[in-house]
Amino acid sequence: MSGNRGKTIVLWIFVIFGLVMLSAPTLVVLGASFTSGNIITFPPDGFSLKWYAKIAGASDLRGAFLRSLVVASICTVIAVPAGTLAGIALSKYAVRMEKTIQVYLLLPFTIPLIGSGIGLMLVLGNAGMLGQLWPVGLACCVINLPFMIWAVTASASGLDPDLELAAANLGAPPLQTFLHVTLPAVTPGIITGALLMFILALNEFLVSLLLVDARIVTLPVQIYNSIRSIITPDLAAISVVFIACAAAAIFLLDRLVGLDIFLKSK
Amino acid sequence: MPDAANAATARDGRGEAPIAVSVRHVNMVYNGQHAVKDASFDLPKGNFLTILGPSGSGKTTLLRMIAGFGAPTSGNIVINGRAVGAVPPHRRSIGMVFQKLALFPHMTAAENVAFPLKMRRRDARTIPDKVERYLNLVRLGGLGDRRIHQLSGGQQQRVAIARALVFEPDLLLLDEPLAALDRKLREEMQLEFRRIQRELGVTTINVTHDQREALVVSDEIIVMDKGEIQQKAQPTETYRQPNNPFVANFIGVTNFLQGKALSFEAEGEVRFLHGDVVLRGRAGSAAASLGNGREVRGALRAEQIRIAAEEAALTGLDTVVSGEVEDAIFEGERVVYEISVPALDGAILRVFDHDVVGHTQFEAGRRVFLGWTVKDVLVFAG
Numbered sequence: 053m054s055g056n057r058g059k060t061i062v063l064w065i066f067v068i069f070g071l072v073m074l075s076a077p078t079l080v081v082l083g084a085s086f087t088s089g090n091i092i093t094f095p096p097d098g099f100s101l102k103w104y105a106k107i108a109g110a111s112d113l114r115g116a117f118l119r120s121l122v123v124a125s126i127c128t129v130i131a132v133p134a135g136t137l138a139g140i141a142l143s144k145y146a147v148r149m150e151k152t153i154q155v156y157l158l159l160p161f162t163i164p165l166i167g168s169g170i171g172l173m174l175v176l177g178n179a180g181m182l183g184q185l186w187p188v189g190l191a192c193c194v195i196n197l198p199f200m201i202w203a204v205t206a207s208a209s210g211l212d213p214d215l216e217l218a219a220a221n222l223g224a225p226p227l228q229t230f231l232h233v234t235l236p237a238v239t240p241g242i243i244t245g246a247l248l249m250f251i252l253a254l255n256e257f258l259v260s261l262l263l264v265d266a267r268i269v270t271l272p273v274q275i276y277n278s279i280r281s282i283i284t285p286d287l288a289a290i291s292v293v294f295i296a297c298a299a300a301a302i303f304l305l306d307r308l309v310g311l312d313i314f315l316k317s318k
Numbered sequence: 319m320p321d322a323a324n325a326a327t328a329r330d331g332r333g334e335a336p337i338a339v340s341v342r343h344v345n346m347v348y349n350g351q352h353a354v355k356d357a358s359f360d361l362p363k364g365n366f367l368t369i370l371g372p373s374g375s376g377k378t379t380l381l382r383m384i385a386g387f388g389a390p391t392s393g394n395i396v397i398n399g400r401a402v403g404a405v406p407p408h409r410r411s412i413g414m415v416f417q418k419l420a421l422f423p424h425m426t427a428a429e430n431v432a433f434p435l436k437m438r439r440r441d442a443r444t445i446p447d448k449v450e451r452y453l454n455l456v457r458l459g460g461l462g463d464r465r466i467h468q469l470s471g472g473q474q475q476r477v478a479i480a481r482a483l484v485f486e487p488d489l490l491l492l493d494e495p496l497a498a499l500d501r502k503l504r505e506e507m508q509l510e511f512r513r514i515q516r517e518l519g520v521t522t523i524n525v526t527h528d529q530r531e532a533l534v535v536s537d538e539i540i541v542m543d544k545g546e547i548q549q550k551a552q553p554t555e556t557y558r559q560p561n562n563p564f565v566a567n568f569i570g571v572t573n574f575l576q577g578k579a580l581s582f583e584a585e586g587e588v589r590f591l592h593g594d595v596v597l598r599g600r601a602g603s604a605a606a607s608l609g610n611g612r613e614v615r616g617a618l619r620a621e622q623i624r625i626a627a628e629e630a631a632l633t634g635l636d637t638v639v640s641g642e643v644e645d646a647i648f649e650g651e652r653v654v655y656e657i658s659v660p661a662l663d664g665a666i667l668r669v670f671d672h673d674v675v676g677h678t679q680f681e682a683g684r685r686v687f688l689g690w691t692v693k694d695v696l697v698f699a700g
Contacts, residue, residue: 222434
């Protein structure tokens, strides 16, 4: 009996320790953003929203945030068709050299971001495409595409192959079968993947750092540039805005497809 | 129901029931293995055919080839006079009920049923009426707005049937759709299939491993094993005149008595030696191959063996032996005995007993008498 109780206490200590460690950075940033002082501290020095007012008024931050949204949108727009088709193909058909293709598609995971960043910088630079926003979106798509493929594959592998045969049997030509049966069945995976891609591209720092110049800095790069001069609480405030974006995406995901599908996929 | 003679004339193209499906020398080879081997049969219009066989017998492969999912390695499939070899599944007029039903989960019951009509570009104004008519046919009137997961297993079955029939296909295929249901619901749905099939007169091919279902629903049964058709006959004939030991064993509970053929008597009677005992039976098919001295097997159905406590109660039967009850299993409507018979080299015979009057049940260890007639034993080469 007492052994059981001891076990419970130890378990709870572990759980609480884990939760505190995981949430501490978020809580610190959240707290620090509401400080009324002029330096970033935790616990905050008084309470005010002045740093939020400051970032709302700062045109460079606003511009950077908008650019980040554009980059994230471009990334998502490219990733959805590419990742959906690749994911369906990989999970449903006996594609030749399927294993090789899978490894290749997962490769961006295994290469350090700084490596792929330099590679992309060289390629895009040689093509004379740097200095624009869309190559940054494309680059974010390239390095994060495995997430999209993974989300779609998780959905598509649960798809009963007989569903497509049934559609054919009922008179649907292949394209109609794809539109009416296959696509709806993998929609949860597409939504999950699209939101992931959007958030990842919005937050993407390292590769963006290499691909942007002073005219088109994205928000994470802008923050990084600010840190190099002085650390003021407005950085905490902008971080909170970031966190809010991610939270909104998770909320949207839960509303649209339910978090359970996201959590139980492999 | 067209009888055998009728079907034979239909085959010549002169009878009143034309051939709906003709399968000619169809082979399917996977990795050098014959999944289906030289399958040939004709199915008259309006008939209900069941392909019965254990798993791996090739029955589902054959059905899927008829649906157009996978082309035969060789041979022809002709539906309504048209060879369908090069016709993709969506251009064949075939309704199919899948084993796992394959209903579209993101659509309602009515949308599922409307799907084939939309895909076939039927007049949009007539679709709702038609959908409702077929939902009523399967007794789902008023449930069209339900999502698939809001329906019970039996109701989902009915949606699948309505969806497969609503476009008035030339042929209905059933790929073991009842396998997953519990027994009561399964038996209810078997009768439902039978009712709907008779009502619409649609030619149907049903695939199952359930011998009872095959006997209950079919006009004709094809028994398959190891990719080959073993027998094609009406249910009563399949049961009473099995072509070979496989069919005899697969349908019903059958005791086999091994022996050597001794002599052939009048009216197809065969005498054979089992151990030291001479047994009598009637020749099964291919009696010509049962030469004297050949190994033969006598097949004896469990329900054909009469059981009694006294030898005198079995007078009038051709063969009477004594045995000892090894096990008695009460199954409700009958008692299943396992009885060892010293005179037959200690062979264990399975016996069904329906003692409707006395409700007698013999205990294990009890000495009993078993009896049967010559025509109860069907003798095969073997």
